[in-house]
Amino acid sequence: MSDSKRYAIAVAGGGSTYTPGIVASLVTEEERFPIRKIVFYDNNAERQETVAKACEIFLQEAAPEIEFIYTTDPETAFTDIDFVMAQIRVGLYDMRDKDEKIPLKYGVVGQETCGPGGIAYGLRSIGPVIEILDYMEKYSPNAWMLNYSNPAAIVAEATNRLRPNSKIINICDMPVGSLRRFANMCGIDDWHKLQVSYYGLNHFGWWSAMYDDKGNDLMPEIRKHVAKNGFIDGMPADTQHADKSWYETFLKVRDVYALDPDTIPNSYLKYYLYPDYVVEHSDPNHTRVDEIREGREKFIFTACREVAEKGTAEGSRLFTPFNHSDYIVDLACALAENTLGRFIIIVPNEGAIENFDRDAMVEIPCIVGKNGYERIVQGAIPRFQKGLMEQQVAVEKLAVDAWIEGSYQKLWQAFTLSKTVPSASVAKQILDDMIEANKGYWPELK
Template identity: 55%
Template sequence: MHKFILTIAGGGSTYTPGIVKSLLAKKEEFPLKELRLYDNDGDRQEKVAIIVKEVVKEFAPELKVLTTTDPETAFSDAEFIFAQMRVGKNSMREQDEKIPLRYGVVGQETCGPGGLAYGLRTIYPMAELIDLVEKYANPKHWIVNYSNPAAVVAEAMKKLRPNARIINICDMPVATIRNMAAVIGEDRNKLVVDYFGLNHFGWFTKVTVDGVDRTDEIRKHAIKHGLLVEDMTKVDAQHSDPSWIKNWKNIQYMMEMFPDYIPNPYLQYYLLGDSIVEHTNVEHTRANEVMEGREKRIFDAVDEYNRTGEVDLSSFYTGVHGQFIVDVAMSLAYNLRKRFLVMVENKGAVMNLPEDAMVEIPAYITSDGPEPIRVGEIPTFYKALIEQQYAVEKLIVEAAIEHSYTKALMALTLSKTVPSAFKAKEILDELIKANKGYWPELN
């Protein structure tokens, strides 16, 4: 059986040990010849590698693991590249969240001005990663990309690197499916969903299990409880921090008002923005929760290893995040044609949205990439919201490519999270200062 060379770019991510554990759980079906971890922060990479190597020792001691900051070593002959870079790391995430909040506007890593700031930081490093992979990797490679803000990254790569062998994915739909499965007491892998939207901006329209429509049961639960299920920590260690409990709960308010479709949790930032701002502590945002939680647990475990030589394998998250990227890679590797929600160019799948929009919809994943399914027409309310948000994403990509301050200001002004052009300008000017050295220059 062929064994694959797989590289994780952003190998210093807190998610790497969980992804590696998911990979090794499938080592019989998807065997690896070599696992490479690549990061531009060698120090962080080596620390996270301590935990990763322990996972490998436990589940596949025969596997060769290599850590590097050198692109040629990382990508030579690689067949799969899992990308998960956080450009500017969590300290810049903190700025993305706190700067808009100081102006009374949603502060979030992928939504609103913070997401646009993160997008401007990520577009060119992502294009550079694609170039390096194309230079060194196996010509039939696939890049499976988790790097956020995925909607902006997908739109930018469509324009800048249209022939790249990249597939942009997000774990939010699959995490939501997992919660919906828990609501109806089913295995998440049995749920077949219909869905349309952009990344972090979409709706589930139908859920079936063994051909039986179960949407109404989920809808009734969501109108009462959101998608919070009884013991979140059992269902999901990744999305059970206090902020995530609120996020799942907030689905209730969106469902009470618009009960037809089940929203992606991130829609709360657009539809319930003022209430979210009111209930957010500008001094302590999600970035702080992550740094004090997920990130600290990993680095505490590294310190513990340095003191005692023992590694605590419960210091990282496993679950849908790792399982999903591995499932997508296997469908690409073996032409399994599995149906997943991914980002693709619309090309008429949603008939009344722009042809060139990067939509998130169901697709069959083949060895040649995604084959999207036809969604048809969508109702006015959803169409209008999506068109507005898509214009925001398109404008921020054009701002990066054309170095245009005005287009960046248009993007912020058009975001549903921002109340006026005056606010947009104040926030943009502060974000420019905070992102010095990271953003393309805007004139």
């Protein structure tokens, strides 16, 4: 830890349900990553204020030395900042509802980061993420942006293409959540002790090797668990009442694994490899977004109001660090304090996967320090994974082409190429509905 340096953090998307967890992680890790200021920024003042009032009380009680501000003004938010932690959801849950339910009308997977729903969300996210990046560079040109905003693959492709020299790292907590499960399967108390090889795209990857901190090969043990129960065996005891949809997703991993028992797959691959199963097991009137509204969203905002009414955060379950928050703080600490830690992040390939497109945005392990990241070479990948990845990276590139060029044709091609969509005619029907639903969010398409 630096002797004197204390860091200023802007949380873009201050009204997010994940924000209290980020604040809790920042406070928990203050000894190794000291904070002098936290600023919340959001364009939804009312939503942000509910979260901010609770966080303000928590900070007054847990870390009164930290200056705290919440604002809708970009200059106030991004001036004198070391890190921007971005986690915006453009269109909030009303638009996620459409992302999930419009494809299901046509018998196609409805998911916020996969298939047509993910593409729709991506086109809404590109402009606002670039806007926040530009604000950061204008008001704090030496700051780093750590972007968690989904869909991370499309956002990463767009930021790399439109702002190739910007100090932004695109990240996702899905690999970390999986590593926690693998550690649990093997009786290891800390996932940081795992040393892994991993390659793919965001929400579209595979673990090819895994060792503990003594160099012991963990893959045989993990394979045994995954072949039998998917990722269920690794779920911590405190998540036994996790949402039903996640339980089903973690169990379905065993069928994804069966396609290639030499690797361990990311759980999201079920949407691409078993789309018929996913649609069959989806309720078109009650999707994942409804679970969140009834679960996390309701809990977080009820808890925030309770903290504000009581005037104390004592006894509240609101301020609990979790995968998302711990990971983003770990990464900021690596950049600030030059820890040279290993992180799975989304970066231009440039040969790290030797038989894959150099300009693809891939998700691989990297060493992170004060000057950014260094890729850890993953070598050549098998034909099965390479073929799937080439198809999916083409979808992501076509979607960004469509946003930049305002091209209906390119977007139709992106929808058609998605492995979740059965034909060009179905792709066109979904696209036309999505255009109507996303008026005011997407560029005008010609």
